[in-house]
Amino acid sequence: EKGGYDHFMLKEIFEQPQTIYDCLRGRLDAVAGTITMSGVQQYAEQIMQANRIIMVACGTSWHSGLVAEYIFEELCRINVEVEYASEFRYRNPVINKGDIIIAISQSGETADTLVAIETAKEKGAIILGVVNVVGSSIARISHAGAYTHAGPEIGVASTKAFTGQLAVLTMIALKVGYMKGTINEARYRQLLNELNEVPEKVAWVLNHHEHIKKIAEKYKDARDFLYLGRGYNFAVALEGALKLKEISYIHAEGYPAAEMKHGPIALVDENLPVVFIATRDAYHEKIVSNMQEIKARKGQVISVITEGDEHSASLSQDVMVIPEADEIVAPLLSVVPLQLLAYYIGVAKGLDVDKPRNLAKSVTVE
């Protein structure tokens, strides 16, 4: 049932070209220039008119909400807030009639997310579910939604569900942005093509797994890791750190790269690996200077960079490469080497990567 792979986690990482393809299939037509999502279309008017969108989720799903915040604000010019479901449900949040809530969940059974949307629904919010498990509680309670179609995710660490969520959320943002006119035809078309190319680019990244395995073996005994990213890749830094913590039990933290100077830089010495998600985007020069600062303090720079970026490579001790891609879709690619890095470090440490200690696949109690 692991399809020849040593672990479900590895199988699920390697399934991503197919699962992302399945998620786009039947929805995105790059030639015709259309995105078809019936659940979302039902509420299209309300979404376009909404003053804000609130994303509610936990863990990895919360990270995809953070990426989506940047994408929605850019493409749709709608204010987005991203909430931990557990905090949102208990603090008497301000919810107005007509607010759009997007609940993101792989299992569709996470207790905090479920109760958060139940409460918001009573207050008149429109609930859209971005869920993987068909017919799950969150899917049923949502007014509408879009499934991620990633198939069963068995490894406790979420991998293919995360990229499925990003694919769905990006399609919704593109659809709404295009309908609203906050992105023009050319940019819309370009991004449809970019999304369409993601499955084959993910396959390209996966082909470099042996190289990532070597990097994992080199750093497996580190006590702590720092993950830094900016912009669309900021949440990918958080996700990379979470994957490492869960699977290898190494302490890891993710930060927006510029926050480093406001505290975490005190941790940097020759024993600290710092993983930069430094693919080529609008903020690239900024993150390059953050890399230089870490290097100057003798930190060990490991970076995820765009193919051909010799300058960033020269600042790094080790690099993991992704193909050229628009910054909006880059997180779908840049997270993949980080999933593999966490996996191979966990394996190198002899740990049970499919069932890390203390973790449950879905948290149905608060």
Ligand code: F6R
């Ligand atoms: C991390 C992980 C958890 C889940 C979180 C939310 O690898 O699996 O952080 O992402 O428990 O679960 P869902 O998405 O099922 O609501």
